[in-house]
Amino acid sequence: MRIESTANAALASIVARDFAERAGLAPASGAALATATSELCTNVLKYAGTGWVTFRILDSEPPRVEVVVEDRGPGIADIDQAMRDHVSTGGTLGLGLPGTKRLVDSFELRSEEGAGTWVRIAKYR
C-alpha cells in the first residue's frame, strides 16, 4: 500500500500487527513489528514525502512476517552514521533506525543518495 499521510502510515502499522497475529506470533512481537513499521513509515513521510509498504508471511518454520518499506526520496548519505544511536539532525529525533532495528529480528537497509531507500524488517520470534 501507498504511504502518503500519517493516517495510512498508522493503517500500515495495524496491518503489520494483523499479519503477525495471523502468522501466530506472540502479541508482544506483533506490537514490536507494528511500532517498527510505524517508525519506518514516519521516516518516509518526513524525508521522502511518499513511499510504499508491502507485507508478507513466509510459511517457514517458525513463520516469519516481513515488512518492506521503500521510497524514491533523497536516500541516506551516511548509512553507518544513521545506524548509530543518538544521531540526530537539527534537533529532531533523527531517523530512529537503531531503535527500529532493536525492535525486530531481521533488519536490512539499502539506500542510495538521490535514488531512495529500501528497508526490509522481519519478525519470527
Add this chain to the structure above:
Amino acid sequence: MRGEGRAVLQRVGNAVLVPVQGPVTHDLLAGLRRDLLGHLAQAGASGVVFDLSGVEVMDADDFAQLRRVVDAATLMGATVVLVGIQPGVAAGLVVLDADIDWPRTALTVDSALKELQGP
C-alpha cells in the same frame, strides 16, 4: 474508515478526561489540541487525563507530537497525566530510546483522577 483515531472530551469534576482511540495521527492530535485548549480557555480545569488504553501503536514521533499537546495544556495551567499506556507501546518506546522522562503517568483513570484531586 478503519484506523481513524478520535478523541472526545469528558468532564469529570475539575478535570478533563480525554479518551484517545486508535492511531495517533496528525489530524487526531490537531483536533485534540484545538478542542482541549479551547475547553481549557472556556471552562478551565486543574487536571487533564489522557486515557491512552485505546492506542495500540505509537512510535517515537507520535509520542513527541503528543508531548506538544501536553506541553500546551500544561502552559495553560493544567496538570496532565497519561494513563493506560499499553504494554506493547511502553516496551516499544523504551526500545526506540524515545524521550520518556517528561510525562506524569498513572496506571488507571481512577488513580489519576484521585491523584489530581489531591489528598
